Amino acid sequence: MAAAVSIVLLIAVGIVFVYPFVWLVSASFKPRGEVFDNRLIPETFTLDNYVAVWQEAPLALWLLNTVIVTALAATAVTISSAMVAWGFSHFRFRGRGALFALVLGSMMLPGAVTMIPTFLIWNALGQVGTLTPMWAHNLFGSAFYIFLMRQFMMSLPRELFDAARVDGAGPWQVFWRIALPLSRPVIAVTLVFEVQAVWTDLMRGLIYLRDNATFTVPRGLKSLVDAFGFGGEWHWEILVTASVVTTVPMIILFFLAQRHIIQGVATTGLKG
Structure with missing residues (x-):
């Protein structure tokens, strides 16, 4: 039981730490109007941001x-x-x-x-x-x-x-x-x-x-x-x-x- 609780707790803490970076990666594939829609899977997927960042x-x-x-x-x-x-x-x-x-x-x-x-x-x-x-x-x-x-x-x-x-x-x-x-x-x-x-x-x-x-x-x-x-x-x-x-x-x-x-x-x- 204690081991199961520890595993669940570690998973929960891991998600808390990983979520900001996952959100950041997801937002990098979104157009400007959808950056803050909080979707981890972009509704409109685009690679234009990765082209534009090297140009800007x-x-x-x-x-x-x-x-x-x-x-x-x-x-x-x-x-x-x-x-x-x-x-x-x-x-x-x-x-x-x-x-x-x-x-x-x-x-x-x-x-x-x-x-x-x-x-x-x-x-x-x-x-x-x-x-x-x-x-x-x-x-x-x-x-x-x-x-x-x-x-x-x-x-x-x-x-x-x-x-x-x-x-x-x-x-x-x-x-x-x-x-x-x-x-x-x-x-x-x-x-x-x-x-x-x-x-x-x-x-x-x-x-x-x-x-x-x-x-x-x-x-x-x-x-x-x-x-x-x-x-x-x-x-x-x-x-x-x-x-x-x-x-x-x-x-x-x-x-x-x-x-x-x-x-x-x-x-x-x-x-x-």
Whole structure:
């Protein structure tokens, strides 16, 4: 009985989460007058929206910009966070606990506190209006990912590293050739989490991107809302179609990486 109730509850919750996307996909195949008729099966099925969305906006360019920013940001934050996490988990030095607490304490700072100083720095460097501020901040790691990786790396057997040092391996070789390969599950989690975060990051796009040619997907969708929504034309079929096109890559990523996500989270939780 309890199992049946759990299954029914999971199905109900699943429907609640899946329904908005199913509605979005359905609306993308409807003409403008039927977008909000709440039919999951379109009364008038059309593919014109998928043709029009590529004509009305440089969607391919926005997707390319987003892929570039996402790849650079995810790679940068994964490598930099792994290096810091390795230092905290493997090396013993005075003040390590206090320094790690300081890193975790930075998570308590609201993003609004550092938003203006960060903008002034990028503006002084002449990078406002370029894609650089969208990813380069990740070169300095992330407190959350550092904590996640440190917890995992602390569970790795030190005997492997001691044996490698006896064989003549240096600190960098131990980290790159042994620690990183053993940390694949938590690295996969970090990559997927950061890809999702950067792909949907609208705030930085609004702050730093000025030109239509440098827009990322979230910033581009915002410009479409301004042009076809609040601008008075109300082409909602264009907006929902663009939303479907830009959401599909994240769904594909999840299905491809779900095994690694579950393994990484479960392993980190058990060993950390």
